[in-house]
Amino acid sequence: MSKREPYQLTPAPAGVRKHWKSLESFEASVKEHDKSADTEFPLGVGDIEGLSRRGFLTIAGATTALLGLEGCIRRPVENILPYSQAPEYLNPGVPMHFATVTERRGEAVGLLVNSYEGRPTKIEGNPDHPSSGGATDLLMQASILDLYDPDRAHTPAQRAGTSWTTKRFSDVDTLLANVTRTHTADRGAGLRFLAQPTNSPSFVRMRAAILRRYPEAKFHTWTPVNESNSREGARLAFGQPLVPQYDYDQARVILSVDSDFLQTEQGAVAATRSFAHGRNRLRTGMNRLYVVESTFSTTGANADHRLAIAPSMVEPFLRALAAALVQEHVDFGPIGAVIGASPADGLDARFIGALAKDLVANRSRSAIVVGSRQPKHVHALAFVINGVLGNFSGVHPTVTFGNPVDTDEGDQVTDVTALRDALRAGSVKTLFILGGNPVYDAPGDMQFAESLDKAETSIHLSAFRDETSAHCTWQIPRAHELETWGDQRSINGTLAVQQPLIAPLFGGRSDIEVLAHLAGEANWRGYYVVRQTMREALPTSLSFESDWRRILHRGIAAAAQPFVAAPPFRTQEVATALQQSPARHAASPQSLEVVFAADAKMLDGRHANNAWLLELPDPMTRITWDNAAILSPRTANALGIANSDVISITRGSSSISIVAWMLPGHPDNTITLPLGWGRTAAGRYGNGQGTNVYPVRHSDALHFATDVRVAKRGGTYRISQTQDHNDMAGRPIALEGTLAEYEADPLFAVKRTPTPRALPLWREVQYRGHKWGMTIDLNACTGCNTCVIACQSENNIPTVGKEMVAQGREMHWIRIDRYFQGDDVNAPEAVSFQPLACQHCEEAPCENVCPVNATVHSPEGLNDMAYNRCIGTRYCANNCPYKVRRFNYLNWQINHEASGEVPATKAMQFNPNVTVRTRGVMEKCSYCVQRIEMARIARRITGSGLHDGDITSACAQACPAEAIIFGDLNDANSRVSQKANQDRHYKLLAEIGTQPRTTYLARITNPNPELSPATAAPAAHGQAHGNNEAHTETHR
């Protein structure tokens, strides 16, 4: 704290803080000295330089007006309405919830966003929105951090060479006016747009307006992880681009053909929910999941039966299955002849035979879902199989269809190639790139960057000044989805409005606004555009204003529409496509195949600067801060590759170097390359993390490639993992049994973890009032890691960086343990996931040993941490048998900040109800005690009691599988009590007498008896199934 001179009569020298008493005087001083904006925002928010004068006055005026009532608030000028709890006055510290919507792989997902005094801090799912159901995926949980990313582009800028000239938004308006003038003259010839696929009716409406105004303009669509194959497959099978939806709850038999529908594919949140429901129909027809895949995905880890095959074998597999179905007298109609001739050599005939029987036995109760990597004719074939099995009809059709919002979208590779050709030909005068990062993620053989340089004017609307911006002439900040208006229609037709929670931190425009501006809309602001779209989309109403308010309040404008009836198959086209499919490739260690997989965390690279996601361990490999070339141990041995070896992968003239990593259960002779890493212009956290694999991803082999050369490059690269022991060492930890075992003995789990009959050390406490507890249903958990990020977001959990993770210092309060089972390191029998957080033991070992009473039991049974009292002896962590306590060895909040302080925008994300811990104190799961207290205070004010569901923890709220349930164990009717009374219930490490409050429900698998190992080779499997004695351990 610097001391201030009391009476400063002479002008202050440069660098001394200026004082101002009114906006006028401040404005005067701005003119006098441009940099005084920095003194207004000393913490660096002042980087709003370049904000227009009007923009500044708008914010400053609004801020000043609200100062007396509400303190420092940044919120949009347009009215938005809180979702459910609407305090009459804005109460500091009391969050408001606003409904909005986001997009994930072409599906709209409704959200509710927590906002404290105008600061959005936490994202939850909107329970009213069908594709959310109140849950989210991990990327949605993490996207709040993207909003506050300190490396977002702060101003528009114009590029000359490698240098950028800062511009103002008024310059952008001038630019857009110039573009309008130019292309009004030439009817849009030379005007091109490259956008990402969209669900937004407003976007489609504005696009149509543009095309009306500039008839010769062209729109192109590109995103590297896209749904083109599925759409084209539907076009092939039905003649129109229908989007399939699957009901995994009703399906008895599910076959995933290279589809990671539980993690990275379209609609994963809803899929996880319905899959988990179907999983828990233990008495009423539990579903059975077969996964055939060319990598090892989270979905594969949840399979009852899994077949790991090279990607080129997936299509032969599905054809062989169809042939087996023909054998089982399934009527394929005219294409039966084509299908029946498919050979099954090189495939597991026993698996296919048993699967075919199972599918036939469950006609109209099965679902075959194909991954977006597979070519369109595989999708078409799967539609045909689903159709002939009766899955489109019945009381509860398991496969239904919706119409896409954007019916014009074609095959994206073709589309982006057309744009590249136009650029090369010099026929593109003005190119708008609306979001996306094609220079980074376009197919490596396209040389997109060089072509882009040929455009006379190229305008990149993006949140970051990234790889693509570096080849554009202009870069305009793109507003985050929490900063701007929009709308999204989901596959089932639910229409939802995206409303901003905060005025754009750095200015920023949305795609819709740029289009509206160009289309000549007088009111081009998103608010007006979206409002107009809604007015047009909804039935005519005399009271649109009240409808509009209701839409904003609920977040949903129109409910789901009826399913689209599947049109008849175009059998001739499907048959032709199947006959034309290329010859089969025989994978071997000398002729490897490569799979380009969407990354569970980065997706395609769009979240590359998100430290939460970077530090999140990959669900399967447990690798943080990196990607790796994943291959099976057998293939690695055949190639002489060990973990951490750097290998080179070459296709054509492109080559990359990447670290190799073995994953038990990965298909042989196949390498998985996760997309989205190795960014060079992502920002301070993401730059240089992992390896960019796009250079070897070519337009002729977008999803898997066969003709690659792999060589050991020499040298090693250090990988940070959060878990390097992959087996349970024969211990009863993540318990599971087959459905048959469960039916024979429903109490099998608790029998394996008996509570000791020992006298307790202290008199046992009787909990009157509330008794908070949690159950985690391992049968529902799919291992998606959403809870980890939800917890991180709710509880201000810092990231520690790659080096610190390698030292074992990651701070996640909840982690998802992943264990392999079985004796064969190349073919683990199963994978178990187990979320593990503080168990809130009744007889907590940590509490006894704390010398200063910093961790104590609350009257409601929580194991509380008093950070102020903690001196950091770490004895509690040592004595925790679950090892869930996390220690602030350093000041993590600033440890890997080069500036030495928390970036000002990042600090805005902090949950104000959770202490930001300093160095030297212990922390751990608190059961979200702040939520309990907040609900208690709220109920005390209203006088009503706490009811089940009033309080839930962040992990439980976010969980798309509803695997985590939190509530009051003293309330016999609460969901958590009911879960805790189920027969699969057990306590982890019960035998040491800690009496954990968080308890587990054992996982039940549903193997096909025909495929059980016992019937196959009883001698080879002497040990009983599921006894976990196996040791499959990757060697580091």
Add this chain to the structure above:
Amino acid sequence: MSDATFTPAELELMKGAESPIEELGERNLLSPTMTFNEITESVCAPIEGKTPLAWWIGFAIAFTGLGVLGGSITWLFWKGVGIWGNNSPVAWAWDITNFVWWIGIGHAGTLISAILFLFRQKWRTSINRFAEAMTIFAVICAGIFPGLHTGRPWFDYYMVPIPNQMSIWPNFKSPLIWDVFAVSTYATVSILFWYVGLIPDLATLRDRAKTKARRIGFGFFALGWRGSNRHWQVYERAYLILAGLSTPLVLSVHSVVSFDFATSVEPGWHTTIFPPYFVAGAVFSGFAMVLTLMLVCRTVFGLKNIVTMKHLELMNKIMLLTGSLVGYAYAMEFFVAWYSGNQYERYVFINRATGPYAWAYWSMISCNVIFPQIFWFKRFRTSIPVMFAISILINIGMWFERFVIIVTTLHRDYIPSGWGMFHPTMWDIGIYVGSFGLFFTLFLLFLRWIPMIAIAEVKGTLKHAHPHPHHGADPMHDEASAHDALPAPAE
């Protein structure tokens, strides 16, 4: 070393000697030809003479080490304990290893001065001052680790039960609080015991002082000791009481330290054998450290006549005993782990012997159990180079014992997903090396400023300290030397 044994003439004299020590069944360890004056002179020489070059060299090295400690602590305060390699699951590593190791070393001093005093083992007199000083310095070194290993050391006072505005007491259920009491009591009693024992010798130095500063300095600490009969009576009684107080501490301190582990739920820690096993280990390592230091000092300062081969051999025998005791404890831990049928316990011990830290485990077994067995042979037991080497190996082995107990238990306990490894950083090493700097700095100052051997007590063991008329005239017993046993008035 030819001087390690007595000359035939000395042995001849010793045969016929009947000193007080012999009455108790001990053999006389000092040459009976020694006079009181010789003892005074030889013990006072290092304090009063010119500082030897070796001392300056040693001090320079030790002081550099102290600087390393200061630097490491400064950086530790600046950055936090994250500069060490500690992590999750291994939240304690070198910090607590060093603490237990230093505390253990301290035990020899108390054992020698208190328990052997009560058992009237007169041979202790040649080494007790030395060992007690070592105890205090070791406890100081030990004390810095629990103080610094906390995340927020400026709040360490929360562990002390001082009334405070927050009205929060420490958690008396926590073994760490027991540690606070045990170690602070131990340090207090050890310092008192040492200081009381020093008073007559400080008076001797005062009386021999040639400068005013020395006279005032030593005089202040000598508390006006005049050697009167009344002084001696009170002194002996106080010394006896302190010895009585110290005796249970020898057993209690390391028992309490072992409770840090034994009361936990961690496999490999949660065992009832820990208290006796830790005490035996502490005595073992303490004697090894005394021996290491003693062997150097008696050579450098020419005290071979006072600390004789007999002393050294007796210490080696104790090390052989305690080393075998810890060996038994190691074996018993394995047996119990197997016999209990507890899979977690079994795994920890199998992991200790065969896991990634097997090298540490086998270092411990070799240094603590195997190598000391060489002391069954008198030839090695009386060989200075052998015992020097073994004593250092024992110190290394005992450090590894604590490392093995702490780290191998923590790094793989119940839930395999939480398993990890510990790797020390340069700051782990720095603070450990620095603690040696502190120890040797204090020790070297002690050697230069305080009589390293209890002059008065050693004299008490001489035959002529106890005239027995019925044995006839003692040629050595003359007025001058008898007077010399008591500090003479200043000349």
